[in-house]
Amino acid sequence: MLRIEALTKRFGDKNAVDTVSLSIPKGEMVGVIGRSGAGKSTLLRMLNRLAEPTSGRIVCAEQDVTGLKGASLRRWRRDTAMIFQQFNLVGRLDVLTNVLLGRLNHRSAALTLVKSFSEDDKIRAIAALERLDMGHLLAQRAETLSGGQQQRVAIARALVQEPQIILADEPIASLDPRNTQVVMDALFRINREDGITVICNLHDLDIAAKYCDRLIGMSAGKVVFDDVPQALTREVAAELYGIEAKDAGAEALDALDAIAASEAKRARQKIA
Ligand SMILES: Nc1ncnc2c1ncn2[C@@H]1O[C@H](COP(=O)(O)OP(=O)(O)OP(=O)(O)O)[C@@H](O)[C@H]1O
Numbered sequence: 001m002l003r004i005e006a007l008t009k010r011f012g013d014k015n016a017v018d019t020v021s022l023s024i025p026k027g028e029m030v031g032v033i034g035r036s037g038a039g040k041s042t043l044l045r046m047l048n049r050l051a052e053p054t055s056g057r058i059v060c061a062e063q064d065v066t067g068l069k070g071a072s073l074r075r076w077r078r079d080t081a082m083i084f085q086q087f088n089l090v091g092r093l094d095v096l097t098n099v100l101l102g103r104l105n106h107r108s109a110a111l112t113l114v115k116s117f118s119e120d121d122k123i124r125a126i127a128a129l130e131r132l133d134m135g136h137l138l139a140q141r142a143e144t145l146s147g148g149q150q151q152r153v154a155i156a157r158a159l160v161q162e163p164q165i166i167l168a169d170e171p172i173a174s175l176d177p178r179n180t181q182v183v184m185d186a187l188f189r190i191n192r193e194d195g196i197t198v199i200c201n202l203h204d205l206d207i208a209a210k211y212c213d214r215l216i217g218m219s220a221g222k223v224v225f226d227d228v229p230q231a232l233t234r235e236v237a238a239e240l241y242g243i244e245a246k247d248a249g250a251e252a253l254d255a256l257d258a259i260a261a262s263e264a265k266r267a268r269q270k271i272a
Contacts, residue, residue, distance in 0.1 A: 001023060001024070001025055001026060001060070001061070002022075002023070002024040002026075002047075002058070002059075002060045002165065002197065003022075003023050003024075003057075003058070003059040003060070004020055004021055004022045004023075004024075004047075004056070004057075004058055004059075005021055005056055005057040005058075005059065006019045006020070006021055006055065006056040006057070007019070007020045007021070007043070007046060007053050007055075007056035007057070007058065008020070008053060008054050008055045008056050009039075009042050009043075009046055009051060009052075009053055009054050009221075010054040015221045016039045016042040016221055017039040017042050017043050017046065017053075017221045018039070018220070018221035018222045019056065019222070020039075020043060020056070020218075020221075020222070020223055021056075021223075022216065022223065022226065024197060024199065025197075026164070026195065026197055027191070027195045027196070027197055028197055028198075028213050028214060029187075029188065029191045029192075029197075029198045029200070029211060029212050029213045029214075030197070030198065030199045030200065030212060030213065030214050030215075030216060031200050031201075031202050031208035031209075031211070031212035031214070031215045031216070031229075032044070032199065032200065032201045032202070032215075032216045032218060033201075033202055033203075033205055033208050033215055033216070033217050033218070033225075033240060034217055034218035034219055034240050034241075035203075035219075035240065035241050035242055036203075038218040038219055038220065038221070038240075039218050039220070039221040039222075040169075040201040040218055041169050041170075041201060042221075043218070044082070044167045044169050044199065044201055045169075046058070047080060047165075047167055047199070048076075048077060048080045048082050048167055049065065049068065049073060049076060049077065050082070053066060060076075060079075060164075074105055075105075077105065078105040078106065078161050078162075078163065079161075079163050079164045079165065080163060080164070080165045080166075080167055081102070081157075081158035081159075081161045081163035081165070081166050081167070082158070082167050082168075082169065083151070083154050083155060083158055083166060083167070083168040083169065083171045084154070084169050084170075084171075085169060085170040085171065085173045085174055086174065087147070087150040087151055087153070087154045088154065089142040089143075089150055089153055089154060089157075090142060091141065091142050091143030092141060092142075092143065093141070093142060094138065094139050094140060094141055094142070095129065095134065095137050095138045095139070095140055095141075095142055095145070095153050096122070096125055096126070096129070096138040096139065098142050098153055098157055099125040099128060099129060099138075099153060099156045099157045099160055100117045100121055100122070100125050100160070101157060102125075102156075102157035102158060102159070102160040102161045103117060103121045103124065103125070103160050103161075105161070106121075106161075106162075121160075124160050125156070125160050126138065128156035128157075128159040128160050129153070129156045131156070131159070132152040132153075132155055132156050132186055133152070134149065134152050134153060134156060137149065146179070147174050147175050147176075147179060148175050148176070148178070148179025148182055148183060151171060151172075151175065151179070151183045152182070152183065152186060154171075155183070155186055155187065155190070159190065163196060164196065164197065165196065165197040165198075165199065166187065166190070166191075166196055166197070166198045166199070166200075167199050168187060168198065168199070168200040168201065169201050170201050170202070170203065171183055171184075171187070171200065172184060172202070172204070172207065173203060180204075180207065184207060184210075184211050187200065187211070188211050200212070205232075205237065205241075208229065209229035209230075209232070212229060213228070214226070214227070214228060214229075215227065215228070215229050215232060217232070217236060217239075217240045218240075219239060219240055224236065224239055224240065225240065
């Protein structure tokens with residue numbers, strides 16, 4: 001169980017994340033939604049301790065994560081693998097080496113300097129790549145891959161960290177619809193098969209509702225919705241996306257209609 005208690009991040013006189021409290025059970029697939037600037041990235045970055053909270057606490061398995069330093073902080077970062085919108089691969093290195101970089105924090109500082117990986121590390125990296133259907137590209141330089149392929153390599157790198165939680169910050173924002181599905185399917189499979197908690201920032205409400213068990217809606221740093229996707233109403237969607245943000249709002253509302261329609265269809269199928 002991950003517990004977030006009154007977590008706040010202040011930049012100047014603005015609270016990017018404002019007294020957010022949440023409990024996330026192990027194995028949940030959570031979508032964090034809301035418009036640009038709502039505080040989604042800052043929340044995720046604080047969970048991994050990439051950003052320091054101004055106040056509040058993060059507690060996981062009764063350990064206060066907020067105060068961790070040195071080796072314990074490195075262990076926490078290994079347990080909470082990050083996936084970014086821009087993939088963050090080393091372009092000139094091959095795919096396998098990029099994935100192996102995810103094993104670095106399983107090694108001592110001395111071994112890290114040697115820069116050679118064990119057979120066990122390589123077997124794990126290849127297995128992760130094969131799981132993501134990327135085994136055949138392991139010798140290719142990362143910069144030559146498509147966006148969707150790069151994101152799958154980034155997920156393989158996260159997997160070899162053997163994390164308890166994957167924090168994905170807009171993992172599909174740079175992808176076309178086909179690659180969006182491939183990447184979201186991969187995250188969903190990892191969540192279901194390995195029981196890894198996935199917390200995923202998503203702009204697209206339709207995708208969030210399709211893949212996530214639970215949606216957390218943020219607006220101006222605060223949580224304004226926290227429930228199953230089916231509980232999201234037009235009013236909340238309008239609050240999340242803003243009535244003045246016409247395009248995003250309209251898309252969100254269309255997505256809501258699509259969810260309602262698919263729920264109705266499911267209900268009809270149940271009755272039949
Ligand atoms: N390093 C920073 N310095 C100052 N302000 C920041 C910093 N990082 C974020 N902010 C501000 O905090 C607020 C929340 O930003 P954040 O990136 O967390 O939102 P978001 O919901 O992830 O948006 P997006 O989807 O556009 O990434 C915004 O107003 C942003 O301008």
